[in-house]
Amino acid sequence: MKNSKILIILVLGLISQLSHGCEPPDCDRLDCGTCGNACCSLEFLLQPDPYTLNIMISSLLQNGGPDAHYSFITSTDLRQYNISCNFILQGVHTTLVKKYQDTLNFAIFPETSQKFFQSRMTAFSISQIGGAYCDEGQNYKNLIYLIKSLNIEFIENHVAGCQPRPRI
Numbered sequence: 001m002k003n004s005k006i007l008i009i010l011v012l013g014l015i016s017q018l019s020h021g022c023e024p025p026d027c028d029r030l031d032c033g034t035c036g037n038a039c040c041s042l043e044f045l046l047q048p049d050p051y052t053l054n055i056m057i058s059s060l061l062q063n064g065g066p067d068a069h070y071s072f073i074t075s076t077d078l079r080q081y082n083i084s085c086n087f088i089l090q091g092v093h094t095t096l097v098k099k100y101q102d103t104l105n106f107a108i109f110p111e112t113s114q115k116f117f118q119s120r121m122t123a124f125s126i127s128q129i130g131g132a133y134c135d136e137g138q139n140y141k142n143l144i145y146l147i148k149s150l151n152i153e154f155i156e157n158h159v160a161g162c163q164p165r166p167r168i
Contacts, residue, residue, distance in 0.1 A: 027137035038135030040162035
């Protein structure tokens with residue numbers, strides 16, 4: 001009887017852990033309904049030129065990303081249209097328990113105001129399920145985890161949703 005109670009407690013603990021959408025680290029920037037649903041929008045300054053950055057992110061998504069739960073949807077070269085954005089990409093991230101999916105959108109621009117950084121990229125993640133009002137920080141993690149896995153220097157700026165916690 002005692003062993004059964006211990007087993008039940010362990011199973012409930014495991015279920016509790018698996019039911020969370022975001023697995024730490026980088027789950028500290030939650031959003032509740034900024035985009036009607038939970039979302040996160042960030043801007044990054046990155047070292048590689050736009051073409052190279054597009055290849056790097058596309059390849060990373062095509063290979064499943066750092067946790068093997070990312071997927072690649074599309075990449076479009078916009079340079080022929082003579083507009084400010086060079087490339088747009090789209091992907092999806094599925095949470096660890098393969099329950100929740102989030103859409104990822106990226107726009108890559110040439111960066112001319114910095115010597116060290118050659119690209120500026122807007123990155124956006126939004127929860128796909130209707131009614132995903134709060135995301136436990138998953139949309140932020142989707143973006144920052146992917147960028148960190150590139151192993152390049154970057155500067156991150158908050159745009160919308162996933163508000164940084166105030167420093168005390």
